[in-house]
Amino acid sequence: MNKVSVMKEIDEVTDIYCTECLVIRDLRKTRGKSGAHRFCIEQCTVGEQLQFLGEELLKVLDE
Template identity: 45%
Template sequence: MERKQLIREIDEMTDTYCEGCLVKQSLTKERSKTNAHRFCITQCSIGLRIQRMGEVMMQDSKKG
């Protein structure tokens, strides 16, 4: 997949799902911003998908 397309998809997902996420807001209030971020990158399905897309971009940049 083309790098620009991946970036557009990541932006769209963060705009759609991450902006105003109630889970992240709740975790930030109850615990901390760091704890909320940890949830996003280890348990959130959207966060995990974004990570996989980032890994694809990294692999593509190493090839070319």
């Protein structure tokens, strides 16, 4: 993978799954922005995929 392809994939994932996510909207109302963000990082499968892609991006940048 190269830098551009990883970044495009991150953009695609966020555009498809995160932009209009009903769960995040509800959590922002009930838990606040940081609580909703915490959910995305710790429990959301899309968040897990984004973390993986972020790690891949770091690997590419280190090369």
